[in-house]
Amino acid sequence: MLRHIWTVLAVIVLTQTACAPVSYQKPDAGEVPSLAMATDTWSRASATALPAVDDLVNQADSQIAMNNLDVASEKLERALRIAPDFAPAWSRLSQIALYKENPQRAIQMAKRSNSHAGNSVELKLLNWQFIRQASEMMDDIEGVQNASKAIYILQSL
Numbered sequence: 354m355l356r357h358i359w360t361v362l363a364v365i366v367l368t369q370t371a372c373a374p375v376s377y378q379k380p381d382a383g384e385v386p387s388l389a390m391a392t393d394t395w396s397r398a399s400a401t402a403l404p405a406v407d408d409l410v411n412q413a414d415s416q417i418a419m420n421n422l423d424v425a426s427e428k429l430e431r432a433l434r435i436a437p438d439f440a441p442a443w444s445r446l447s448q449i450a451l452y453k454e455n456p457q458r459a460i461q462m463a464k465r466s467n468s469h470a471g472n473s474v475e476l477k478l479l480n481w482q483f484i485r486q487a488s489e490m491m492d493d494i495e496g497v498q499n500a501s502k503a504i505y506i507l508q509s510l
Contacts, residue, residue: 386482391448394479406432406439413445422449440469440476447483456487460496463487478507 409432416425426449429442436442443466450459463480470476481503488496 386448386479391444391479394444394475403436406436406442409435410439410442410445413442417445417449420452422452425449438469440466440471440473442466443469444476444480444483447480447487451483451486451490454490456490459487460484474507474510478504481507 409428413425413428413432416422416428426446429446429449432442433439443462447459447462447466450456450462460483463483466480467477470480481500485497485500485504488500
């Protein structure tokens with residue numbers, strides 16, 4: 354049974370790789386999307402942010418790049434106090450949680466981001482990749498399958 358599940362997962366991953374849009378490079382299975390890829394997605398989803406939020410998020414991005422994750426988290430939390438529905442900030446917190454090896458928080462933050470992402474397919478796709486990575490960290494096969502299905506659906510849009 355477990356062997357069958359892994360075979361199905363392998364087929365899903367291979368299908369996703371073949372269906373990935375040219376402008377979006379899917380990371381290898383088990384790999385967190387790169388900071389450059391995530392930052393590019395976040396910047397496209399951030400067009401309507403308030404100037405104060407933009408400033409805090411830019412500061413957070415700089416801190417993430419320097420691996421100052423606690424400082425970056427503080428900046429993002431301040432931004433979310435100003436704009437609690439700002440999906441890219443929630444997504445950044447998800448990636449930080451993955452870097453800190455806190456998969457449960459990563460899933461929570463990615464889901465929160467998705468709930469505010471509106472029509473941003475690219476941001477939702479990134480968040481589902483974070484959810485899949487976090488599920489893999491927890492050996493949650495059902496979570497990996499659900500995330501893989503969501504990724505496949507979003508890539509087909």
